[in-house]
Amino acid sequence: MMKIELITKTQHMARTLLEIYDSANHLHGDDGAPGDEEHFYEIADTHDILFAMENNRPIAFLSTTSARKYIFISANYVHKDFQNKGIASQLMNELKTRNPGSVIWCKLLNYAPWAIKFYTKHGLSFIPQDSPLDSELGNPTKDEPWCALYATS
Numbered sequence: 001m002m003k004i005e006l007i008t009k010t011q012h013m014a015r016t017l018l019e020i021y022d023s024a025n026h027l028h029g030d031d032g033a034p035g036d037e038e039h040f041y042e043i044a045d046t047h048d049i050l051f052a053m054e055n056n057r058p059i060a061f062l063s064t065t066s067a068r069k070y071i072f073i074s075a076n077y078v079h080k081d082f083q084n085k086g087i088a089s090q091l092m093n094e095l096k097t098r099n100p101g102s103v104i105w106c107k108l109l110n111y112a113p114w115a116i117k118f119y120t121k122h123g124l125s126f127i128p129q130d131s132p133l134d135s136e137l138g139n140p141t142k143d144e145p146w147c148a149l150y151a152t153s
């Protein structure tokens with residue numbers, strides 16, 4: 001039985017984030033380097049995290065930061081044994097539901113076509129690299145085209 005929980009800035013979850021990250025990423029060749037533990041302590045300490053739980057075991061997470069109407073997706077990982085079962089989709093839908101009237105956005109790496117496909121499927125549209133952006137979103141880089149999604153009200 002899958003359920004979704006919001007965990008807000010809890011450092012003791014850092015190792016759990018790292019375990020899910022390592023498991024998820026090993027599927028993907030060059031992107032499969034083990035995670036940096038410090039990075040996940042930082043995320044656990046400062047980001048909001050939606051966890052997907054299977055029988056009380058965390059199997060996926062979606063971490064975000066927010067500033068005014070902007071919700072930034074900093075990471076989205078599903079344990080390899082649970083991928084392609086709609087779990088990341090449920091986390092995305094939960095994020096949209098919890099943040100009406102917000103702009104949900106993320107930065108995507110050019111070499112991660114599966115992630116581009118996933119976010120496109122969820123309504124995020126690419127902003128061309130040479131188009132003017134809201135100054136609060138910063139500047140796109142060659143390797144990281146930007147996406148934005150306007151959530152429903």
Ligand SMILES: CC(C)(COP(=O)(O)OP(=O)(O)OC[C@H]1O[C@@H](n2cnc3c(N)ncnc32)[C@H](O)[C@@H]1OP(=O)(O)O)[C@@H](O)C(=O)NCCC(=O)NCCS
Pocket residue numbers: 024025028074075076077078079082083084085086087088089090112113114115117118121
């Ligand atoms: C990307 C990821 C979060 C998707 O999670 P998931 O629970 O498997 O995704 P869902 O089952 O909800 O949705 C599946 C959709 O994601 C996309 N997708 C996921 N993995 C894919 C892959 N290996 N190749 C192509 N598309 C993929 C597809 O659009 C797919 O929909 P489709 O089956 O209709 O084509 C998960 O595969 C993962 O953790 N990958 C490794 C880490 C990563 O790349 N994270 C995203 C970058 S921040």
